[in-house]
Amino acid sequence: MARPPGLLYAVDETPPPITLIIAALQQVAVMSNSLIYPIILAREAGLSANDLLDFASVAMLMLGVATILLCMRSRYAGSGYLCPAGFTQIYLGPSLLALQRGGLALVFGMTISAGLLQVAIAPLLRRMRMLLPPEIAGLVISVVGLSIAVVGARYGLSIIGDQGIRPIYLVIAGITLATMIVLNIWTKGFARMFCVLIGMGVGYAVSAVVGVLDLSAAVPTGGLDFVRLPHFRFIQIRFDLTELAPFIIVALAGTLHLMGNVSTAQRINDDDWIRPDFRSLTGGLAGNGIAAVLCGLVGSLGINSYTSCIGVSTATGITSRSVAYAVGIMFALLALVPSAAIVVATIPAPVVGAAMFFTAAFVFTSGLQMITARMLDSRKTIVIGLSFGAAAMADVYHGVFATAPLFLQPVLGDALVMGTTCGVLLNLVTRIGIHQLASIRLDPGHISHEAVEKFLAEQGAHWAARRDIINRATFGVVQLLELLGDAPGGIELEARFDEFNLDLRVRYIGAPLTFPERRPSAREILESVEGERLLAGHLLHRSADRISSRALSEGAEVHLHYDH
Amino acid sequence: MRSSALSIEQSHSGAVCIVALRGRIDSTSAGDVMTRLSNLITSGERAILVDLGAVLYLTSAAFRVLLVATDEAERGSARLALCNVMGHVRELFEMGGLLDAFTIHGSREEALARLS
Numbered sequence: 001m002a003r004p005p006g007l008l009y010a011v012d013e014t015p016p017p018i019t020l021i022i023a024a025l026q027q028v029a030v031m032s033n034s035l036i037y038p039i040i041l042a043r044e045a046g047l048s049a050n051d052l053l054d055f056a057s058v059a060m061l062m063l064g065v066a067t068i069l070l071c072m073r074s075r076y077a078g079s080g081y082l083c084p085a086g087f088t089q090i091y092l093g094p095s096l097l098a099l100q101r102g103g104l105a106l107v108f109g110m111t112i113s114a115g116l117l118q119v120a121i122a123p124l125l126r127r128m129r130m131l132l133p134p135e136i137a138g139l140v141i142s143v144v145g146l147s148i149a150v151v152g153a154r155y156g157l158s159i160i161g162d163q164g165i166r167p168i169y170l171v172i173a174g175i176t177l178a179t180m181i182v183l184n185i186w187t188k189g190f191a192r193m194f195c196v197l198i199g200m201g202v203g204y205a206v207s208a209v210v211g212v213l214d215l216s217a218a219v220p221t222g223g224l225d226f227v228r229l230p231h232f233r234f235i236q237i238r239f240d241l242t243e244l245a246p247f248i249i250v251a252l253a254g255t256l257h258l259m260g261n262v263s264t265a266q267r268i269n270d271d272d273w274i275r276p277d278f279r280s281l282t283g284g285l286a287g288n289g290i291a292a293v294l295c296g297l298v299g300s301l302g303i304n305s306y307t308s309c310i311g312v313s314t315a316t317g318i319t320s321r322s323v324a325y326a327v328g329i330m331f332a333l334l335a336l337v338p339s340a341a342i343v344v345a346t347i348p349a350p351v352v353g354a355a356m357f358f359t360a361a362f363v364f365t366s367g368l369q370m371i372t373a374r375m376l377d378s379r380k381t382i383v384i385g386l387s388f389g390a391a392a393m394a395d396v397y398h399g400v401f402a403t404a405p406l407f408l409q410p411v412l413g414d415a416l417v418m419g420t421t422c423g424v425l426l427n428l429v430t431r432i433g434i435h436q437l438a439s440i441r442l443d444p445g446h447i448s449h450e451a452v453e454k455f456l457a458e459q460g461a462h463w464a465a466r467r468d469i470i471n472r473a474t475f476g477v478v479q480l481l482e483l484l485g486d487a488p489g490g491i492e493l494e495a496r497f498d499e500f501n502l503d504l505r506v507r508y509i510g511a512p513l514t515f516p517e518r519r520p521s522a523r524e525i526l527e528s529v530e531g532e533r534l535l536a537g538h539l540l541h542r543s544a545d546r547i548s549s550r551a552l553s554e555g556a557e558v559h560l561h562y563d564h
Numbered sequence: 565m566r567s568s569a570l571s572i573e574q575s576h577s578g579a580v581c582i583v584a585l586r587g588r589i590d591s592t593s594a595g596d597v598m599t600r601l602s603n604l605i606t607s608g609e610r611a612i613l614v615d616l617g618a619v620l621y622l623t624s625a626a627f628r629v630l631l632v633a634t635d636e637a638e639r640g641s642a643r644l645a646l647c648n649v650m651g652h653v654r655e656l657f658e659m660g661g662l663l664d665a666f667t668i669h670g671s672r673e674e675a676l677a678r679l680s
Contacts, residue, residue: 449588449590449592450568450569453568453588471620471621471652472652475621475623475652478588478590478621478623479590479623479624482590482591482623482625519660519661522631522662522665525624525627525628526628526635531628532625532627533624535624535628535660536623536624538660539623539624539656539659539660543656543659
């Protein structure tokens with residue numbers, strides 16, 4: 001595990017109290033935007049202003065609880081990474097459908113079902129790791145970035161249908177975004193760490209000056225108490241098997257969504273990140289499922305991990321898990337103090353949009369780096385390219401897909417779910433015909449290093465292997481061929497790959513080789529060919545993770561193993 | 565994968581002769597490197613900089629050639645240095661314990677400043 005250069009507080013480090021509080025506030029400001037989804041549901045359910053306040057308070061409480069469940073590190077639940085919760089459009093479509101058919105009771109009952117399904121899937125996740133190889137995880141993370149950017153632009157510029165943009169929103173979003181960029185690039189310390197929060201503060205102030213901010217609209221006619229315990233007046237549960245299908249899709253979509261977010265959270269903590277850690281994903285999914293069950297039990301919309309928060313962590317370098325606990329406490333307090341909750345819940349759309357657009361850049365780039373670390377053949381290129389196109393389509397033609405059946409909307413209405421579903425399915429289909437074992441024979445007099453390079457490069461691309469490992473393996477075989485010289489009878493090179501291992505076997509007519517561990521001195525290498533042979537053996541010994549040689553019934557074999 | 569055949573580009577920057585190597589240096593191509601460097605030393609070049617920035621990897625044969633060339637340069641009162649030894653190539657130098665056997669500079673600019 002290597003610490004990335006821009007990381008200020010790693011997942012297991014706790015910032016000083018002031019830094020911790022401001023970092024949590026920063027996340028709270030971004031997460032609060034997601035309250036729009038339970039508010040939409042409440043309005044569709046025809047709740048009164050007082051009921052709406054209770055509904056929002058319970059939703060805030062659940063944001064805090066779910067964040068802790070998603071981020072804590074325990075044996076049974078929690079990803080162990082800063083991966084806060086948020087309400088997303090994934091639950092919205094099917095919940096609106098359930099609302100029409102059976103009221104809020106059915107919404108909450110089916111939310112519990114989706115949560116239970118996620119809890120059930122969690123222990124099986126490791127067995128399904130072939131669904132999310134690293135290049136597809138990279139695709140998912142890129143799409144996460146894309147979807148944050150698109151939603152950010154929509155909020156930031158108030159793009160609704162064909163009505164165009166609102167110029168005043170453009171001004172506010174522009175000032176907010178410029179503040180964040182300037183602070184992130186050209187400052188250090190607190191200014192950089194809290195560039196998102198400071199930018200949002202500037203945007204909030206500009207919104208107030210130009211008259212975009214209107215707190216009075218959110219205040220009920222009877223005024224606000226300073227402290228108000230939320231009333232859990234929506235505890236009502238109903239199940240209906242005929243409504244199960246869309247909520248199964250919700251659970252699966254939420255699972256893929258979480259896998260993308262937790263993978264990103266892992267990656268931004270480790271410069272040597274190679275592939276998702278499934279123990280962390282399993283815990284995160286169990287935490288997500290439990291949170292959804294609790295949402296249903298107390299009467300709230302279902303909940304997922306929230307992608308924008310990952311962007312904030314990436315941009316600011318604060319990935320401490322302690323921030324999640326502080327966020328949990330803050331949302332619990334916000335649920336009790338309606339006036340504070342209203343300030344948070346009414347952050348102007350262009351301010352939130354600019355923050356999302358800004359954080360999207362970091363997530364998107366992180367995903368691209370993961371993809372480009374792998375060798376890609378035409379299959380992988382098609383899988384990644386088409387899935388990315390499908391994700392963009394879901395965003396660009398959002399209005400068209402809004403007319404699709406509600407049970408399909410968790411997939412069609414969400415760029416991340418659409419892109420991930422395409423990526424996972426296409427990857428499974430295009431695996432057909434890829435052999436994990438391949439070999440090449442080089443006849444005497446035609447033992448060419450180019451042929452070895454071409455063979456390993458092609459196989460590496462079929463397997464989407466890591467470029468650095470294939471380069472090491474190529475060096476190993478070429479160095480071995482030099483040591484073997486012009487092998488009578490030629491050589492056979494066999495390569496076997498799975499995501500964790502690359503094993504190469506070189507068979508030839510001759511005696512087994514020995515690979516001395518002793519490193520020859522520069523003088524020995526200079527003065528004799530034997531010194532060069534010693535160096536060859538030593539380099540082979542050191543460059544492979546394991547090397548061995550044995551006699552066969554005809555000839556001998558050298559086995560080079562590389563951890564992947 | 566890009567073409568890995570060795571290519572050698574030669575240029576001058578002031579009194580320094582720069583030999584930029586690109587691709588793979590193994591037993592089949594190490595001889596070309598040796599010939600080029602020997603010719604430069606015997607022709608009287610006093611400062612030779614070998615840029616390894618575009619080298620994919622080098623085998624034991626290539627290491628030997630570089631050691632021999634460095635030795636020849638020293639005996640001919642010339643200086644031979646390496647630059648841009650990065651990534652996998654640097655790992656190979658480390659594995660062979662050969663980082664100290666050569667004069668190695670980080671970048672071409674740094675090397676030129678030292679050799680000029």
